Amino acid sequence: MPVNPARTVMLRAQDVRPRWYVVDAQGKVLGRLASRIATVLRGKHKPSYTPHVDDGDYVVVVNADKVRVTGKKLDQKVYRHHTLHPGGLKTEPLRKLLARRPQEVLRRAVWGMLPHNPMGRRQIKKLKIYAGPEHPHQAQKPEPLDV
Known part of the structure; x- marks a missing residue:
């Protein structure tokens, strides 16, 4: 039987060879970077x-504290979570969360763009975010990623 050159090849889990990339978030727009x-x-x-x-x-994302947002999002965007106690809905504006935990802002933006299933939970673990310019992943030799 002849081999069809236009055949679709499905990757197997044992054939996966992940690479490492580093992204400098300084001056980048939050949503476009997350996408x-x-x-x-x-x-x-x-x-x-x-x-x-x-x-x-x-x-690997560095300088997450220097990410940029457009429009009035700094004051109007609000992050919510519930403590699971009565009356436990907590809100925090983007400006405060960016000052307190800049890594969390980027992580939440990326998580919203991943599938919310077991595969998405595995994929979000491959994201390493650091507020400053240094990261401990030099041994993996990350390549710069164009954003």
């Missing part, structure tokens, strides 16, 4: 993308 990071975490930037296999790469 690009989510694409790399899912592996959709590769020609070998397979929906049911986690083929994504690791992403």
Whole structure:
């Protein structure tokens, strides 16, 4: 039987070879940066993308505290969580959360763009975010990622 050159090849889990990328978030717009990071975490930037296999790469983000937001989001965007106690709805504006935990702002933005299932939970663990310019992942030799 002849081999069809246009055959679709499905990647297997044992064939995955993740790469490491580093992104400098200084001056980058939050949503656009999160969208690009989510694409790399899912592996959709590769020609070998397979929906049911986690083929994504690791992403290290530095200078997360210098990320930029557009419009009036600093004052109008609000993050909410519930403590699971009566009357326990807590709100925090973006400006306060960015000052207190800048990594959390970017992590939540990326998480909103990943699938909310077991594969998405595995993919978000490949995201390493640091507020300053230093990171402890030099041994992995991360390559710069265009954003």
